[in-house]
Amino acid sequence: MKRPTIADIAKRAGVSKGAVSYALNGHAGVSDSTRQRILAIAEEIGWSPNTAARALSGSVAYAVGLPLCRPARTLGSEPFFMELVSGLESELSTQSYALTMQVVADVKAEIALYRRWWAERRVDGVILVDLHVDDPRVPVVEELRLPAVVVGDPRGVGGLAGVWSDDAGALAETVEYLVALGHHRIARVTGLPDLLHTRIRDDAFTDICRRRGLVEATIHPADYTGEESSRITRRMLSSRCRPTAVVYDNDIMAVAGLAVAQEMGIRVPTDLSIIAWDDSSLCQLVHPSLTAVSRDIARYGAHAAQQLLAAIAGHRIENFQDVTPRLTPRGSTAPPHQKDDS
Amino acid sequence: MKRPTIADIAKRAGVSKGAVSYALNGHAGVSDSTRQRILAIAEEIGWSPNTAARALSGSVAYAVGLPLCRPARTLGSEPFFMELVSGLESELSTQSYALTMQVVADVKAEIALYRRWWAERRVDGVILVDLHVDDPRVPVVEELRLPAVVVGDPRGVGGLAGVWSDDAGALAETVEYLVALGHHRIARVTGLPDLLHTRIRDDAFTDICRRRGLVEATIHPADYTGEESSRITRRMLSSRCRPTAVVYDNDIMAVAGLAVAQEMGIRVPTDLSIIAWDDSSLCQLVHPSLTAVSRDIARYGAHAAQQLLAAIAGHRIENFQDVTPRLTPRGSTAPPHQKDDS
């Protein structure tokens, strides 16, 4: 039951272990015929590299780390992470890199995790998500000189490289669309306010609303959960001068908002238009189906992995802009029923 | 920038590397005072073990593997995996075990992955999910003598240990509840028919329906997606003698079914009762909120991790039955509006 090692191959082939290593790794130093013979033997006896030995001598872990800084329930209901993971994985597996995930309680624990991973040589690089404004993780990762890619906007990534998309542009397009439909009273229900991308979308929203003269536009900070969205939507729709369109920062909140509207007898889209950010299959399951800002998260993941592998290989990497999220109109948006009197 | 090793500690403490190793691992072989001194020095110079070195000499990888055998979109929309991952992680991290995930295309690829992981000594054990009837993965993992825990029913786990819950009992309870409400025409829309737990729930459904004399009960094979559920539900609700209650095998399908009913002008719960299996936050977001069969998936994960760590430590492990999923009645179930004429 003992696994074959390069020593076994060397013995069989009648060469040194070094030669086997060179042959197996495609390095110069062995003749073509020897290389072929070695490869054939390795294949035949079912050899595969012992990762630990490789890691110990080559100081490469062949693994990449992704900390998960959210509670179990949120992780489960947010399609984001799993789609990101699939995308990361699709690239990493082509190079036999493993993806190591670990749940952490907060940013402090996440920082400790980076230090530990680095100290243990557990990972060759890391993926950072959910960047905060002035995120303390960035300087730590830089200081450790740990190869890293941020899935997020270049603003705030410091010296690290970000894989990002133009959220601001997508949000502007969304508001323009609502304006074109005739909406003036537009509300935005946000994700966690501390997150950098929330800030960026807030700014974009404020900016476009000012440019279009939408003086009644409002921003409502929330936290991605359906509960909070329900609460906020209920209050919003109960107000004297309720919005005719709401843009939610994820699909869960949009679905919750839709449910509140239905519960209050407010017709969607006749009385209220709803738009979701992130277009999981959920958006097409509810009735009416939700107009959504779509993006290919798995693809972000794939790009992030490519960048990270390049960084690990010693290349300098730059920010990478992925395609801009695009608006996918469905049944939840329409011109407002009553003319705005603003 | 070089990381401290046990050799550094040994030099500082004036002892051998062996002594340091014993002290650090809590083994006998060093005096208490020496141990304290060594621990203090390790702490002071910020030592942490090099995982690769540990793995190479101790032949322990300090990692556990979880293959993901579903496409990206499904992974994203199914809360199951992420909740399972959080649960696994919560236990693994207490023992500094990492969780390694890899996406695979099919069962064949998954089997190859087990062989590779084992050959590379990448993981010390694995978690199997989504067991099929006569699952070919089981004999392979057994043959490799790879410590493993199946998240699933003991039937079909062969010599492996399963962490499971009484799905059959939960399903029977669900049907009994519907019968008590006065339903006779009950339909079940299933997950993938090849999965073992689908089969088990099917059998339980058939059994309880026969015992209760529900001759018009029907089973409709589906695949967990909203699309398929919509199609099936639409056909079902268009039939002459449509069911008055439908039990779906996950929450996504239940939400899709609800949307179809609404689109067809069929009132829920007045004209149709709907029950979801698995109770993610989704069930409380839609209107009406969905009656659901709830279970704590993160907890399954935690238990599975505990079992697996025990197996890795060399203990014999047995099947572990977790709490039975429980019915959580909400707004989507009620007595049928019209008396059944059956």
Add this chain to the structure above:
DNA sequence: CTGAAAGCGCTTACAG
């Protein structure tokens, strides 16, 4: 182009 050897940082029998 090839071989012999040192070394990566640990663990663990084996002597004292």
Add this chain to the structure above:
DNA sequence: CTGAAAGCGCTTACAG
């Protein structure tokens, strides 16, 4: 209770 040494399976200068 403690120390010196071998070994885990690779990679990589360094000589030939």
